[in-house]
Amino acid sequence: MKERAVRILGTYRRMDKHKMALMNKRNVMDCIAEYGPINRAAIAKKVGLSVPAIMEIAEELIQLGMVESVRMPGKLSGKPLEQLSLCGDHFRYVGVDVGRETTRLMLVALDRKVLGRLRFPTRQVENESGFVDRICQGIHQLIAESQVDPATVAGACVTMPGLIEQDTGRVIFSPNFGWRDIPLRDWLVQRLPYRIKVESANRAQAIYEISSHPGDRDRTVFCVGLGYGIGGGFYEKGQLYYGASGTSCEIGHIRVSSYSKERCTCGNTGCLEAEASGAALARKAQRAVRQGKDTLLAAMCQGEPDKITARWVFDAAHQGDFFAQALIEQAAQHIGSALATTINLLDPDKIYLCGGLLKNGDDFFQRVKNYALEMQMDQAGRRVEILTGSLEEWNVAMGATQLFPYFGEG
Amino acid sequence: MKERAVRILGTYRRMDKHKMALMNKRNVMDCIAEYGPINRAAIAKKVGLSVPAIMEIAEELIQLGMVESVRMPGKLSGKPLEQLSLCGDHFRYVGVDVGRETTRLMLVALDRKVLGRLRFPTRQVENESGFVDRICQGIHQLIAESQVDPATVAGACVTMPGLIEQDTGRVIFSPNFGWRDIPLRDWLVQRLPYRIKVESANRAQAIYEISSHPGDRDRTVFCVGLGYGIGGGFYEKGQLYYGASGTSCEIGHIRVSSYSKERCTCGNTGCLEAEASGAALARKAQRAVRQGKDTLLAAMCQGEPDKITARWVFDAAHQGDFFAQALIEQAAQHIGSALATTINLLDPDKIYLCGGLLKNGDDFFQRVKNYALEMQMDQAGRRVEILTGSLEEWNVAMGATQLFPYFGEG
Numbered sequence: 001m002k003e004r005a006v007r008i009l010g011t012y013r014r015m016d017k018h019k020m021a022l023m024n025k026r027n028v029m030d031c032i033a034e035y036g037p038i039n040r041a042a043i044a045k046k047v048g049l050s051v052p053a054i055m056e057i058a059e060e061l062i063q064l065g066m067v068e069s070v071r072m073p074g075k076l077s078g079k080p081l082e083q084l085s086l087c088g089d090h091f092r093y094v095g096v097d098v099g100r101e102t103t104r105l106m107l108v109a110l111d112r113k114v115l116g117r118l119r120f121p122t123r124q125v126e127n128e129s130g131f132v133d134r135i136c137q138g139i140h141q142l143i144a145e146s147q148v149d150p151a152t153v154a155g156a157c158v159t160m161p162g163l164i165e166q167d168t169g170r171v172i173f174s175p176n177f178g179w180r181d182i183p184l185r186d187w188l189v190q191r192l193p194y195r196i197k198v199e200s201a202n203r204a205q206a207i208y209e210i211s212s213h214p215g216d217r218d219r220t221v222f223c224v225g226l227g228y229g230i231g232g233g234f235y236e237k238g239q240l241y242y243g244a245s246g247t248s249c250e251i252g253h254i255r256v257s258s259y260s261k262e263r264c265t266c267g268n269t270g271c272l273e274a275e276a277s278g279a280a281l282a283r284k285a286q287r288a289v290r291q292g293k294d295t296l297l298a299a300m301c302q303g304e305p306d307k308i309t310a311r312w313v314f315d316a317a318h319q320g321d322f323f324a325q326a327l328i329e330q331a332a333q334h335i336g337s338a339l340a341t342t343i344n345l346l347d348p349d350k351i352y353l354c355g356g357l358l359k360n361g362d363d364f365f366q367r368v369k370n371y372a373l374e375m376q377m378d379q380a381g382r383r384v385e386i387l388t389g390s391l392e393e394w395n396v397a398m399g400a401t402q403l404f405p406y407f408g409e410g
Numbered sequence: 411m412k413e414r415a416v417r418i419l420g421t422y423r424r425m426d427k428h429k430m431a432l433m434n435k436r437n438v439m440d441c442i443a444e445y446g447p448i449n450r451a452a453i454a455k456k457v458g459l460s461v462p463a464i465m466e467i468a469e470e471l472i473q474l475g476m477v478e479s480v481r482m483p484g485k486l487s488g489k490p491l492e493q494l495s496l497c498g499d500h501f502r503y504v505g506v507d508v509g510r511e512t513t514r515l516m517l518v519a520l521d522r523k524v525l526g527r528l529r530f531p532t533r534q535v536e537n538e539s540g541f542v543d544r545i546c547q548g549i550h551q552l553i554a555e556s557q558v559d560p561a562t563v564a565g566a567c568v569t570m571p572g573l574i575e576q577d578t579g580r581v582i583f584s585p586n587f588g589w590r591d592i593p594l595r596d597w598l599v600q601r602l603p604y605r606i607k608v609e610s611a612n613r614a615q616a617i618y619e620i621s622s623h624p625g626d627r628d629r630t631v632f633c634v635g636l637g638y639g640i641g642g643g644f645y646e647k648g649q650l651y652y653g654a655s656g657t658s659c660e661i662g663h664i665r666v667s668s669y670s671k672e673r674c675t676c677g678n679t680g681c682l683e684a685e686a687s688g689a690a691l692a693r694k695a696q697r698a699v700r701q702g703k704d705t706l707l708a709a710m711c712q713g714e715p716d717k718i719t720a721r722w723v724f725d726a727a728h729q730g731d732f733f734a735q736a737l738i739e740q741a742a743q744h745i746g747s748a749l750a751t752t753i754n755l756l757d758p759d760k761i762y763l764c765g766g767l768l769k770n771g772d773d774f775f776q777r778v779k780n781y782a783l784e785m786q787m788d789q790a791g792r793r794v795e796i797l798t799g800s801l802e803e804w805n806v807a808m809g810a811t812q813l814f815p816y817f818g819e820g
Contacts (some may be wrong), residue, residue: 020430163790173789180789220654232755237647243757244630247790250754255747255785257668266787337665344660345642345755347653375665377676379583379590380573380657 022408024049028057029066029086029406033112034214037070037083058084065090066110066406086111092148094139094156094194095400097201098122100176100228103135105142106397107153116146117394128182136191155195157400158188159204161229166246169198175265176229197403201225201396202249203240206233208399209352209389219349222342223389224251226335227355228278228310229265234346252277254341256334272338276331278310278356284327285313295323314360331357332364336371343376343384354389432818434459438467439476439496439816443522444624447480447493468494475500476520476816496521502558504549504566504604505810507611508532510586510638513545515552516807520564526556527804538592546601565605567810568598569614571639576656579608585675586639607813611635611806612659613650616643618809619762619799629759632752633799634661636745637765638688638720639675644756662687664751666744682748686741688720688766694737695723705733724770741767742774746781753786753794764799 027047032038035046044054061067061084068087088109097104099122107116118138122131135158143150162174169185185198206223210216221235230252234241242248252273253266264274274280289298289305296316301308316324339351351372358365369386376382389395437457442448445456454464471477471494478497498519507514509532517526528548532541545568553560572584579595595608616633620626631645640662644651652658662683663676672694674684684690699708699715706726711718726734749761761782768775779796786792799805 163787165791172791244759244794245757245790245792247787247792248755248757250757250787250790253754253787254751256665258666258747259669266789268785268787337668341664341751342755344663345658345752347655347658347660349654375678377573377657377660377663377678379676380655380660381575381582382655382657384654 024053025057025061025407026405028054028061032061032067032084032086036085037072039081039083043084088113090152091154092152093154093401093404094142095204095397095402096135096139096156096158097204097394097396097400098135098158098160098177099201099396100161103138104394104397105135105138106394106401107142107146107148108398108401110154114398115148116142117397118142118145128179129187132184132187132191136188139192150193153194155197155404156188156192157197157199157204157403158184159199159201159396159400160184161201161225161231163247163250164198164200166242169196171198172247173266195404197400199400199403200231200233202231203233204396204399204403205354205389206235206240206352206399207402208395209354210235211399211402212390216350220346221350221352222249222346222348223352223354224339224342225355226277226353226357230273230277230335230355232342234348251338251342254338256337272334276334281310281313281327281331282308285324288323293323296321297324310357311360314364318361328364329367332367333371335368337375339368339372339386340375340377343372343382344380347380347382348384351384351386352389353386354391354395358388359391434463435467435471435817436815438464438471442471442477442494442496446495447482449491449493453494498523500562501564502562503564503811503814504552505614505807505812506545506549506566506568507614507804507806507810508545508568508570508587509611509806510571513548514804514807515545515548516804516811517552517556517558517563518808518811524808525558526552527807528552528555538589539597542594542597542601546598549602560603563604565607565814566598566602567607567609567614567813568594569609569611569806569810570594571611571635571641573657573660574608574610576652579606581608582657583676605814607810609810609813610641610643612641613643614806614809614813615764615799616645616650616762616809617812618805619764620645621809621812622800626760630756631760631762632659632756632758633762633764634749634752635765636687636763636767640683640687640745640765642752644758661748661752664748666747682744686744691720691723691737691741692718695734698733703733706731707734720767721770724774728771738774739777742777743781745778747785749778749782749796750785750787753782753792754790757790757792758794761794761796762799763796764801764805768798769801 028043031043031046040054040058041051044051062069065087067084070083070085072081072083088111091110093108095106101122102119103122105118108114118141120138139156143153160174161176163172165172171179171182171184173180185196188196202225205225209223210221223233225231232249232251234249253271255270256272257270257275260270260275262274263269264271285297285308286305289301296319297308297312300312313324313327317328353365365388372386438453441453441456450464450468451461454461472479475497477494480493480495482491482493498521501520503518505516511532512529513532515528518524528551530548549566553563570584571586573582575582581589581592581594583590595606598606612635615635619633620631633643635641642659642661644659663681665680666682667680667685670680670685672684673679674681695707695718696715699711706729707718707722710722723734723737727738775798782796
C-alpha cells in the first residue's frame with residue numbers, strides 16, 4: 001500500500017498581480033487595435049474586465065502616448081462620447097525581410113499605418129558583417145525618408161530564412177545565404193539604439209497570416225513557405241510555437257523519399273526541400289537538360305541550362321511539356337506527403353500555403369491540397385482547411401513589425 | 411497612408427478572480443502532492459503566493475477533505491508545527507487500460523496510494539456494448555474488493571489505443587479492436603455515477619512518464635508507444651497537446667516508405683505502423699515463412715506461421731538469423747525516420763520510447779535512437795534526449811488515474 005502514483009497535471013502557473021496587470025494591459029491594447037475607435041464600456045465587455053478597471057488602464061495608456069481619446073458626438077443625446085484609438089505618433093516598428101534576392105524594410109506605426117518602405121538587392125554585399133551594416137544603414141534611411149523621429153522607433157525585427165536560435169537571436173544556419181553561427185541579434189544591438197528581434201521568415205509570415213484573419217487567433221494554424229527553400233511556422237493557443245530550442249517547424253527537412261539520392265542543404269537525403277522546393281525544381285530541370293532530356297526547357301534555355309528556374313518549369317508545363325509536368329506532379333505529391341505528416345502530428349485547424357511556388361496558378365495548389373488530404377489519416381474525421389496564404393511581397397516585413405508585444409517580453 | 415497592418419499577438423487571455431482562485435488552488439494541490447507533508451510558509455514560497463492567501467486556500471481544501479493537517483513537533487523549539495498532506499480518504503480515481511490482450515483497472519487515492527488492481531482478458535467479450543458492461547462490472551468489483559466507499563470515487567478514466575474525439579469521448583477509430591464511431595464516454599456515463607473521461611492510451615502513458623520525472627513538467631516531451639500499434643502523446647507548456655480535433659500525435663501514420671505497398675489499418679500505404687509495429691513485424695515474418703524464406707522462424711513455428719509474433723522475430727535475430735535481423739534493422743530505421751520528422755517539426759526536449767517492442771533488449775533502442783539523431787536536421791544543434799520510458803505493465807492505468815484535474819474542467 002506504499003506504492004505511489006505521482007499526480008501532476010501541469011506546471012505552477014504563477015500569476016501574481018503584476019502579471020495579471022500586464023496581461024490586462026495587453027488585452028486592452030489588442031482590443032483597441034482590433035475594434036478602435038471604441039468606448040471604455042465596450043472594451044470592458046470584450047476583455048471581461050470592469051469599467052473602472054478599463055478606465056484606469058486607459059488612463060495609463062493615454063499617458064504613455066500609446067492610446068488617444070477622441071470625442072465624438074453621441075448619436076441620440078448629442079452628448080460627446082469618448083472613444084479610444086491607438087495613437088500612431090509615439091511608437092513605430094521596423095520590419096526587415098531579408099529575402100534571397102531582395103531585402104525589404106517597412107516602417108509601421110502602433111496604430112497600424114504603414115509609414116514607409118525601402119528595398120535593396122540582397123546580393124550587393126559580400127560578407128555577413130558588411131551585410132548587417134547595410135541593413136542598419138537601410139533602417140536609418142527608411143526612418144529618415146519617412147520623416148519620423150528616430151526616438152519614436154520602439155523596435156526593429158529582422159527576419160531571414162533559416163534556423164534562428166530563439167534565446168540569442170543567432171542565425172544557426174541559413175542555407176540560402178551560407179550563413180552559419182552568426183550572432184545577428186548581437187550585431188544589430190551593437191549598431192542600433194532600438195529593441196531588436198531576430199526571427200525566421202516563416203514565423204513572420206505566419207504572424208502576418210494570423211493577423212490578416214482575426215478568426216484565426218484562437219485557432220491552431222500551420223503556415224508553410226514554399227519558395228526557393230521550404231519552411232514553416234506554427235501558431236497555437238494564441239502564440240507562435242517554438243519548441244525546446246526554437247528550431248521547430250522544419251517541414252522542409254521531413255524525409256519524403258526513402259530512395260532518393262538528392263542531397264539536401266542540411267546534409268541528409270530525401271528531404272522535402274531537396275525534392276520539391278523552387279531550388280530543387282530548378283536543379284532537377286537543369287540536370288535533365290544537361291543530360292539531353294527531351295523537354296521544351298532545352299529550347300527555352302538556349303544552351304544555358306544554368307538559367308532555368310522553377311518558374312520556367314511551370315511555364316514549360318503550362319505549354320504541355322510532359323517532363324516539366326511530371327516534375328511538378330512529383331513535387332506536389334512530396335509536399336502533400338509532408339503536409340499529411342504535419343496534419344497527423346499537429347492536427348491543425350488550418351494550413352496556409354505561401355511562397356513563390358504558389359504564384360504559378362491555382363492548379364498546383366489544388367494538386368498539393370488533394371495529395372495532403374488523401375494521405376493524412378482519413379479516419380480521424382478532421383476538418384482541416386488548406387488555403388493559400390497571401391502572396392503579396394511585403395507580407396514577411398509586415399509580419400516582422402507585428403512580433404513585438406506592447407508590454408513585457410516575448 | 412491608409413494601408414493597415416493588423417497587430418495581433420495573442421488571444422485575450424481572460425483571467426478573472428474566479429479563474430485565478432481556481433489556478434491558485436490547483437497550484438497549491440500540486441505543491442502539496444509533490445512536496446507534502448509541507449508547511450504553509452513553504453507552499454507560499456513555492457507557488458508564489460502570500461502566506462495569508464495559502465492559509466485561506468488550505469482551510470478550504472481541509473474542509474473539502476482533500477488535504478489534512480498534521481501536527482509535528484518542531485525541531486528546535488519543540489512547538490508543534492503544522493504540516494499539510496493530501497488526504498486519501500475522500501477522493502479516489504479509477505484508471506482503466508484497455509489493452510489488446512488484457513484490460514487493467516487500478517484504483518488510486520488522491521494521496522497517490524494504489525488501493526487496488528484488477529485485470530481481465532480483453533478478448534472475452536464479443537460486442538462493444540457488452541465490453542463496456544464488462545468494464546463497468548470490473549470497476550464495481552475493483553471498488554468492492556478494495557473495500558472503498560463508492561461515494562469516495564471521484565472519477566474514472568478509460569483509455570484505449572486509437573483515435574478518441576476530445577470533446578465527446580467517442581472512439582473514432584481503434585484499429586486493434588475494429589471499433590469505429592463508438593460513443594464510449596456516453597455509454598460509460600449512462601452506466602456509472604462517476605465523472606468520466608475517455609483518453610488515448612498513448613496520452614495516458616505520456617502523463618505517466620511526465621509524472622515519473624518531475625523535472626519534465628516544464629519541458630516539451632513527446633512519448634511514443636511502440637507496440638502492436640504505434641502512437642504518441644505530446645506534452646507541452648504544462649499540459650497534453652490535443653490539436654484542433656484531438657487527433658494529433660499520430661506518429662504511426664507518418665509515411666516512412668514512399669515505395670512500400672504494405673497496407674496500413676488506416677487505408678494508406680507506407681505508414682510507420684504498417685512497416686515497423688509489432689503487428690507489422692509479425693505479419694512480414696509470417697508472410698516470408700509462408701513464401702519459403704530461409705529463416706530460423708520457419709523451424710520455430712513448426713509449420714504454423716500464423717503463430718509468429720514480433721517477439722519471435724527478436725528471438726530469431728538474437729540467435730543470429732539474418733532475415734530476422736534485417737527485418738528489425740529496417741523497422742529501427744523506419745522508426746528513426748519518423749522520430750526525426752517529429753524532432754524537425756516539434757523540437758522537443760525529450761522523447762520517451764515505450765511499449766512492447768522496447769522489451770527486446772537495449773540494442774533495438776540504441777539503433778532506433780541512432781537513426782533518429784542521424785536523420786533529424788543536424789545543423790539545428792538541438793539537445794533532444796531520447797530515452798526509454800518505463801515498461802511496467804500498469805503504467806497506462808496509472809496515467810489514466812492522473813488525468814483528472816483537482817478542480818475545474820480539463
